Amino acid sequence: MKVIGLAGGAGCGKSAVAQELAKREGIARIDLDKVAWWTYRPRSPTYWRLVSRFGEGILDADGAIDRSRLSEIVFSNERALTDLDGIIHPAVIDRLQVIIRAEEARGTRILLVEGALLGTSPYVDRSLFDVILSLEVSEGTRKRRLRVTGREGHTKRKPQEPPTGVVRIDAEGAVRQVIDRVLAVIESP
Secondary structure, three states: OEEEEEEOOOOOOHHHHHHHHOOOOOEEEEEHHHHHHHHOOOOOHHHHHHHHHHOHHHEOOOOOEOHHHHHHHHOOOHHHHHHHHHHHHHHHHHHHHHHHHHHHHHOOOEEEEEOOOOOOOOOOOHHHOOEEEEEEOOHHHHHHHHHHOOOOOOOOOOOOOOOOOOEEEEOOOOHHHHHHHHHHHHOOO
8 A cells, every 4th residue: 555645735735636536446535634633532642731731721611622722822832833743743643553554454555644744744754655745836826725715714834845755746726737746656656
């Protein structure tokens, strides 16, 4: 099984590309945002680490982590953002290892792993991936795509320069064009 990381900022097309490709036989996708949310479900170890670090003010009335409250804290304080990444990312990678084994046992041919920070986070175990692709678009395209989907507020984290070994993909244009570029990389021997 090939494990392919799809990285890039909000509005670069990760989800659109992964959703379309996952319609094909033998291809599955996992969204690491959803995995992250799972890791800090109430009373999980990650939940308690977040509450310990950021306080009970991040909890909603039901005692769950309120992502918007947490976001307000971390996106206004670089140290808090670094601490959040240090808590969440290792837990996500641990869970991803379980998911990879399950998909392999299921007979998945290609697993697409969507994660904005796969290409840049120091906590990502890059040995889990056959390749990490960084989908890249202009800031104008990014803002336009986010506006169309009603996600204008998702530009808090600026895209970072991917390190050596991460393959850059031009994600401008129609989804079909971007899919062709992605397939050219992941279907090569």
